[in-house]
Amino acid sequence: MALWAGAFTIGAMTLFATDVSGQQPAQSPGRYPLPSRIDPPVPSLKAIRNQLSQVQYTESTTEGGGNESYDLGTDPPVPEFGRERTDDLGRTYAVRDPWLSDGVESLPTPTDAPPEAVLWWDKDVYEPLRQVPESLPVTLEQILVATLQSSHYVDVIKEIPLIRETSIMEADAQFDWISFVETQWNDISQPVGSRLTTGGPPRYRDHNVTAQAGVRRRNQTGGQFEIGQRIGHQNTNSVFFVPQDQATSRLTINYTQPLLRNAGRAYNTSLTVLAQIETAAAQDELSRNLQAHLVQVTEAYWGLYLERANLLQKQRFLNRAADILEELDRRRDIDALQSQIVRARAAVASRRAEIVRSRTEIQNAESRLRALVNDPRLGDGLMLELIPQDQPSTRAEEIDLRWSVETALQNRPEVGQSIKQIRAAGVRQRIAENEILPQLNAILEMYASGLRGASNLGGSLTDQFATGEPSYSVGLQYEMPIWNRAAKARYNRRRMELRQLEAQFRATAANLTLEVERAVREVTTTYQEMLANFGAMQAADAEVNYIFERWQLLPGS
Template identity: 30%
Template sequence: MMKMTTRVLLAAALGMQLTACVGPLDQYGGADASLRNAVVVEHRKHLLALADEEGGGVVIEVQRDTSDVEERLDQERVDELNEISGASAYVGVKVEPGVDLAGQDDLKVVRVSLDEAIAMAVAGNLDLEVARLTPKIAEQQVIQAEAAFDSVFFADLDWQKLDTPQPDGVTPGLSNDIQQENISLNTGVRKLLTTGGTLQVETTIDNQERTPSFFNVNDFYDADLLASLNQPLLRNFGSEVTTSQIVLAKNAEEDADEQLRQAMNELVNNVEAAYWNLDLARRQVLIQQRLLDRTIAERDRLEDRADFDVSPVRITEANSRVELRRSDLIRVRAAVREASDQLKRLINSEELALADETLVLPNDAPVDAAISFSLLDSVTTALERRPELARSLLAISDAEVRQRLADNAVLPQLDLTAAIGLNGIDEDEWIDAYGDLADGDYIDYILGLSFEQPIGNRSAKALAGQRAFERNQAVVAYRRDAQDVVLEVKNALRDVLTNYELVGATRAARWAAADSLRSINVQEEVGVALTDEFLLDLKLNAQERLADAEFQEAQALANYMIAIAEMERAKGVLIDRYGIEVTD
């Protein structure tokens, strides 16, 4: 009974929370209930599935079992093994990456912390700079869409001078030719209304001069003032139609903001991965350097015994191992420079130019510290904060707006035209012609309706059907994206657990390998016979196993740090961990 009550309360709380977080659909009004419900149901399905699981909402701490090796070693022995292997054994040892592309072998190193690398990347990364420009472009597109409702001033000036020949009149020799000159100035203001109609106010002043004239005067001024309205009554009627482009543009602006947030999360995640991979490459160089030195030392000892009990074949084998390990060192030296350049490209700092051969090295070391998380909280946070899901919601909103437009386009075209005009005239001055308008003696009234409907209306109906399918497609796409996000979160949490355990397992393997080599060194000290089998097969193999174990531990540590960053990215809050604000 208690579990059922808890589940009901959780469901109610989640329902309230999720209903409140579908803002993009409600931002401009008009989102139909079916779309909102589809979004809420998708969230609730994932979250209630977790609520049903034992411990689904419990905070857990990553753990690992104590290894057999660790149980058998006392602390004094562990301290001794850490002095000859692992990260502490390389403190103060310089990396030797070899000759750079400029032909220099004097190493130029700049050390940076992870926080510094991330700060420089956020400030200078070119991919992020491109992403920052997208919201600015979208902002201008919103202004363009809103500008459709700006008032438009217009003016037209026409001048005509006509000399029209006519046949002779009744009186022989008397011409009836017509000379006519007209000057017309038309000015006004036109504005699109949110109802879909167009309101226009205009005035026209005409000066007409005609010889011969049908009137008592040859020259006069005609002034008109006209206010007209053209209003659709069915198709293209209403603010939902006329402001649709503004809604789409604002959605695009918000989508650009979410793209920027997504780009920032991915950049920080990439910087962290590059940083720890660079640290791993640095450690591998140190490990390979030491392994090569040890192999050379044992090879030299074998050569010293060439005249006693070591065959040339065994010396050749030792030389082969030296060269193989030297080739491994060459590879990892190149890898550390490549990793340095990759980090340089991401941070794009003037102080650390990519073209320069200065080697960037991490100033921070990976931390083997247990972290805590809740699967339920992680999934909930991801569903609320992931930019990809916010963009999917905006895509649903866009699809709904386009469907409303298509549904409206199915309606017949029925337009109302209404106008009222005032007229004035004067023989001498144009200003007096305008003065006559105030008397209201001459008023025009115009009223009209126009109707149009395609027979069958197949095109509009097909478009409406297309938009309906596109809306449903957007909803399904959101459900798919939500599913992908849940999978990413679970995979990221599982990677954190796995790599934390691997750190312990690889450390125990390194202790065992180090203890094996220590035992061999002890045998040497007590006077064991230094045969070629002892030096070549036993000792060199032990050194190689230790180097491999050291690298495996370093890799597990790097992967653990990368997994933690990926976990935060999967939840959509990685930049929040560093206090980074999304600004364009």
């Protein structure tokens, strides 16, 4: 709606820009000539003279005689329309100006203005205005689609959810199986202090090689499971080492289950939940940034329309100033003063300087639009002119304030992002609450082993299951800090963060409500301003045209 007021604010700038005569500016060397002037539907000089000739004197006599009318000819007194005047002879006259009556008194009130007003620049603003070889008509829909397809900024922000989405897989990967392999070679040679170590040799020599392979995994309840196969070969110079060249093997299964701290599916899947929440929040961030960028593109599009209309305004100002200067030059020896001519020349020079600046602003507006869209089809500003084809809407929009606020609270990305931040803070608080508990783990280990001499590794592996029985152990592991200050501090911090985010959500909702309320009021107010400016533009055009024509017809006025 702000664009409506902008369009009609341009119209209000025509207070002193109605053309009736003037010189034709040079044409553009491009495919289309620059419009020489923008002529609104104003009466011609002949029509003005005919209307002024209808002004009548009404002579009143004290004896009740009849009224007598006199033609004013070409030199009527300077009237004030709509009032009675008395001349030097005591005669009263009523001034009637049909054109001014049709042009001003019949202007619609702001509440009755036509919804789709026809403005004098509506046609030429959609024609080429710059001296470039080519021109490209574009609509706002085409620009927005091109932005979604080609904008570098859109390419940047649309990667944010994809980047955040990888954190979901990363968090869930903590429950993947992990394989491991370990090998070790030990070659020991050391003196002995007891014959019981070697049974005679003064030095103990041991050659031992081991290898272990297996898999481990953490489940969603917090338990750690591990299974591994260990094999080895050992030989020493001890006479007590029987049999020589021993091949050993052991199959081990371990499981550790937290019972208090770090226990439970909710705690152990919290990182995945946080990653999912952050990914959803990234979608809201993308929506917010994308909407803001599209708003900038829309503003740039209508900004280009506004600058083009401004150029037509300034061209019209220049034509009017040139007309006045030309008229003053013709009347130099009649009633025009030298000071008036000098001021008129200064006005013409000033208007030309404004046109130079206005052309630059058009190029800047095109450059900004190209920079936001980044579509190669928009071409180069030196070779291609962008011409907006959409017309600003002037129709009233009935907007319900309560419905607008409710819709905004349900759909605005800021609200969704704030809610997701609260959810994430609640998850972190539950994590901190769990970490206050003592560490209590249940531990279970079971293994089966085998041994063979003469480096018989195959027989050792068979003995794991064929000879003897498995070994096992069960136990509990307990750990608790004396004061547990670190865990309590984390929990208190998470509580305060959650409370802060809840307050931030209320502030966001309040600010959003204020923003929507102001926007709805601005839509209504701007529409009324647009209608008022439209009426003021028409009235000012009529007044300026009358004053200019009177100055042309009445020497010395």
